[in-house]
Amino acid sequence: MSGTEIFITIIRVGFGVFVPLSAVAVMVWMERRGAGFIQDRAGPNRCNVLGFRFGGLLQNIADAIKLLFKEDVIPGHIAHKFYFILAPALVFITALLCFAVIPFADALVLGASTYLMQAMPLELGILWFLAIIGFGVYGIILAGWASHNKYGLLGGLRAAAQVISYEIPMGLALVSLLAVYGTVNLTEVTQFQGRLLFGVIPMWGVVLQPLGFIIFVIAAFAETNRTPFDLAEGESEIVAGFHVEYSSMKFALFFMGEYIAMFVSSALIVTLFFGGYQIPWLNTQTLVAHARPVAVALMLILPAAAYVFARWIGFNNPGPAPNPAQRVRETKVYIAVVWSLVALIEVILLGYIVAGAGGAADRILVVWLQTAVFLLKTFFVCFVYVWVRWTLPRFRYDQLQKLGWEKLLPLALFNIFITGAVVVALG
């Protein structure tokens, strides 16, 4: 195993583990401030270190510290402590493992060897995802059962029933999708979506399989127990459902597990339906071939974006605050940081154009670019999760089951027939 190989493996695994974990922080922030803005309020914006609030991101650190130091209560009535402790770990780990098969950039070709840009370079792809995400709900059922609490048990049972109902339409939606792609390997799926339909439209899953997309997204919402399908939690009727007895870090594991699952779902939706890391009309070969102009374009776009961003910070950060001097100082620092980052990237890009263009450096630049695009798309889908949550109320339980069995299932089957017919017809 060469040095490069080890380095790239570390990068891949590091990406697969730390990106979802950091994404939790970003998503919690997005959820809180997003909810705030949707409801015409501010969201958490007070937590600060020396007056620096980072737009409310510090609140997450404060919450993390709080959860770490909170008393870890295991109620006396719990008979099976092992399962009680196992449950949150199960939810957390399965969510994390799912992300391992999702490619965040195209296969990197360095000399003779090819490296798949996913934490675990498996051929299983989507099958791994389906296997593991189904496991996650065991954690919830176990938590509900081990809590030895009626609300916990009800939450766990609801989660079980919900997952059974929605995994079927989800799987069937995937069947038609995979019939189109002809593979389960997610890297190949993404590469497929780099092509163009009729020479103009990117062949994204959402274009090829609009019905499958709708079914899959709805099922994915249900799988992640997000509103409007968060009946397992259902705080208004069963107080907090499966995690009613959990406190401190065990609760935090559930919490993080939920957000990681959401992130992974978003990543998968992006990979299956929105071309993954692909930039529309610019597939990997094109990018590698025109690396230098792309870099120049980047050098032009970045300062422009930074300018808009700095203007936005400058306008919104001071806000209607009672201590404007402090806020203005804070804003200046933020803007300075933004511009220094832009300057740093500009220098690197300039260095690349002047010295390193061609060969491996081109490919690495493309990997960076694709990773950025992938994350951008994923976070946008995450925002859709947040957006939906603060728009729709929760389903009633019978509505949930009716939707799953009476609407989505026939639709998914219908979709399979149509897709099958079209695929056969087109050869």
Place this chain on the structure above:
Amino acid sequence: MAARVKQIKRRGRTFLEQLYLIEVIKGMGVTITHFLRNLRDNRNLYVRDYPEVKPEITSRWRGRHRLTLHPDGTVKCVACFMCQTNCPSECIMIEATERLDGVAEKMPARFTIDLLECIYCGYCVEACPMDAIRMDTGIFSVTGTSREDMVLELEDLLATPGGFAEHEQEDR
């Protein structure tokens, strides 16, 4: 006159509405409008920067209690126990004593309000025949570091000034 019947058309039964998706997207359109408006300019949020900017308290607000004084500085309370009798949370505890200064016959020796038990219903103010207890201090944030801090004695109650001038209370 016969009751007027107005037929309200039941909504949500057309095919398009039954599809849900269109309605969902409409709803999401509403929320994203709010989101984008506030993201672009956060100055219009319906938010008060509370610890720095104090809310405007009206004179009808039931804040922390106080005991009032006669214009000559003597205690108005005659320890009739009406507030204690009416208190639904039993947070008022009075001890009465003989009053010898000629203002009244009876006065409180101790007048204790346990703010941890108080539900701020204002029944004590309604019950008071002397207008001796009021909740017009405008104090809405009642804090303490111990349980004892939250127990108000006669002296604390008498020492708290009212939060409003008399003319502001005319609408009471």
Place this chain on the structure above:
Amino acid sequence: MSEKVTLSVNGHEVRVAAGANLIDALEAVGIDIPHFCYHPALGADGNCRMCLVEIEDGRPPIVPACKTPAAEGMKVVLESEKIKKIQRDILEMELINHPVDCPVCDQAGECTLQDYYMKFDLGDSRMDVAQVKKDKRLDFGGGVVHDQERCVLCGRCVRFTRQITKTGELGIVNRADQARVAIFPGKPLNNRYALNVVELCPVGAMTSRDFRFKQRVWFLKKTPGVCHGCATGCSITIDHHREKYKDARIYRYRARHNPLINGYFICDDGRLSYHLENENRLETPLVKGVPVTPTEALDAVRTHLGQAKYPLVVVSPDCSLEQLYAAQMFCLEHGAKVSGYSAAAIVAGDGDDYLIKDDKAANRPSLNLLGIDTSREYLREALGHADLVITLNNDPFTDGADADLSEMMKGITTIACATHHCEFFDNADIVLPIASYSEYAGSVINSDGVLQRFGRAVVKNRPVPELLELLHALGGPVADMGAAWAGMRTAVAPLGAVDPDKIGEHGMRLEGL
């Protein structure tokens, strides 16, 4: 008064006792006629005019009910417009110069004037001239504080001092709106029943210095009880209350009507004896002066009982009948002698011919009934060779005359089951706190042989055991009240026919004592 007559009230037929006046007769069947001055013990005075009723049978149409005997076929009208107007007018007149200081008035809540105003009047004042000012907070002596402004001049207090105590300290002076109740200059209320005027007063004009401003009456829980102040055993109402975060305590005793014993009144000493129930109470068991847990104290007592060869139990004549019986059975079980000698409770010459007795013990007849020896000689002889003395709330030796008995006690192990601190009890080897009479249920027999039962009034935050329970815990055979009564009804002849559950609120006179 077994003879009944039928008359009609507001058109409804009722059967009432013949001969009684209309107020008493109709009250017995649940119809109230408002009145201030009439009191069954003081007779009809007819000065307040509040009880005026209409009678439709030829006689003057409006008569005072207190002066009108119930007669066959009478047609009484209580609710005609005319009567209602009279009631409103009288109330308005009473309230002309009334200070309406209910917030500071102790009577508020049990005030007749207040109740009638709410029931019959509810009118606003029409007065536009200055009120007549009279004296307030007058010290009438005897613990009575008088407020002339609140007075409705019913004269109950004046009649009480003239008819009942025959001391006549009070009188009504001046006329019209200047009339007021007063004492003669320099001659305050000076009798041992003075505080009854506070209770008699229908309004808040007479207040008790002892109870004044201590508590509002609507908070008080009212439990029937029996005064243990002397051998008369007057019926009382125990007014007690538990303030938030505090212990339950008694605020006052009031007389409870009992035709067999005390009528409508009690003496001041008995009325104020509630202080003894609140103060100086034993709360923790002591072994050699060291506080211990109840279990440890009981174990120590059991050890002593096991070792003693000649135990002696000294019971108190204040204990209830059931407790005395339990003590007697306890002694039988442990081979102990039992003495009821208690000369200290007798204050010679203190009694009078009305309610107060020389003997300050509440239940001495029960000792004789159960056959417990009360003679000094018996106790002295028993003390001579006793090696363990258990005293059940009896401190027989405070009196100087019994110094020789105290001398004999020295060197003998002493166990005191006591309600209150006193020198003798505090110096005992083991001290066990027990409940006092306001905290347990039981029966007592007064000096006239009237058996009364009373219930448990006060429940302390940390209740101490009742003597009956304590003796049972120490190996006594009597488990509870039911067992005590079952035993007594077979063993004690005069109690054989007594059903303890059928002793009424007035008690019953025991035959064959």
